[in-house]
Amino acid sequence: MKALVYKGVKNLVLEEVETPICPAGGILLRVKACGFCGSDLRTYYSGHTNVNSPWIIGHEVAGEVVEVGKYVDGYKKGNRLVVAPPVYCGICYFCKKKLYYLCENIKELAQHWPGGFADFMAVPPEALRLGNVNIIPEGLSFEEASISEPPSSCINAQEIAQIDKKNTVAIMGAGPIGCFHLQIARARGASKIIIMDILKKRLELAERFSPDVIINNKKENYIKKVLQATDNLGPDVVIVACPSPEAQVDSLKMARKGARVVFFGGLPHGKSKVLLDTNLIHYKALQVLGATTFSPEHNKMALNFIFGGKIEAKKYITHIFPLENFEQAIKVIEKGEALKVVLKP
Template identity: 30%
Template structure:
């Protein structure tokens, strides 16, 4: 089968590899669409903390079940599905309480023996697989995983009806987090970025305010002036230097920051602005099964405008171009899909 490899830093190739042989509790999925994620770009750059080249890349997937193991009871051939691409040990306190994302033995595609999803076929344990609604196409199905990230972040933030929310970063995850915040009841959503086309997409997806912060050192004050006060919650979807301190400046007393982005290096911030005003900074790691179910339901209900978010549909042979587009933010790229016949 064809598989898209990050063979080395900044090197994407298509290779022929053996189709996965499924275990008793696994399903084999004919991949129809796979998305390029921001964390895939970290692997592409050689910066990901645990997914290292050479590796079959990808974990955002939608496709059709073509084979099931003898122990599988919930799926059959022909089912249209997506995958929550993480597993746990199954017996630690975190797995037993539904927090597989906390498990010390958490597994994910592209790590160890689990192939990545950007290939013609993908094997996944039954418990990670979810049926798609009959009228949800594969393009929308592939958005379930990244939208679950936004759903989880909004849940961690405790966003409620009437909240004023800033989303820092208008890449796909930031845009999906903003959509999840709106669905949770946020009435004011300000999205920041340095790319005008991404901010235009944020407006089309329902942001009440947008701001290009390039060369605007006082942008935090300008952002608060734009909404007439401080923000209740801040969602960080861009792991750039100084962004924690900037977020604290946006936040009201007792407000909450959730970090979604993947960070490299050290972040510094004014501890007094955190402690003296009882503000909170909360980490956010992937999602739970509950978040994935919610993401499917919310996409089905129209919470995501996929026609705005999905900007490119490429073949496997064009995957290298897709990674370059996402990395360099070329051709107004947001969510780039790799499609398989």
């Protein structure tokens, strides 16, 4: 089969590899669509601690079942499936409390098992038992379903931040993650949503999701603008959805007294020691929250949000390329011209 193989930093090669066999207790999937994630780009540029080369990456996978392994119930040939990467152990302290996203032994498809930038992908038995394998609802395309992984993490974060109807929400970063946060906050009933970025192209793309206020952080005094848009009180919730230490610092300044501030996503290696004014946390009684990855229920919710149109998947998919044109995918993401890019084997 054809596969896009990561062979080291800045070295992705499309080549012929052995087609995987269907594992006992697992499934063999004919990959129909696989999202190209920001983290795939990071792996391409600087490697990944859990990815050894050569390795098939690609973790936002949708495909059709071509073979069902021994002992597997509930799936059959021809099923259309979407597979998100986290696989939980099910027995650790956190799994027992159903806080799967905190699993001590979490493993990921495309890291511990080969991923979906290929004609076929084997879904291991562990992923069927304790993972995120869902049947794609009738009427939803493989491409639309494939992008259900990133909003799953956003849903988890917004549950942690308890965003509700009375809340004004400011989102720092208008990339795909920022836009998913926008639509999910809308779905949860947030009363006013402010989005900001330093890239004009990103803000233009974010406009399609009708934010209440849109701010160009390069051109405007954004803290002042956020305060103006919130009766000088600041937002109830600030979500930092960009890998920027400065954004984390400023999030505390713009937050309302008693607000929740979510640090969503990590900072690049070596940049995560940030000088925060902790007196702001103390005197404004802020809640600074972390959020990472998701549990199976969040992935199901993301798929339902896409199916129900609360997350308008088609508006995110700005580019679809055949697998062999992966270099174009890298280019459009680098230039900030894309929201979600999907590759099709």
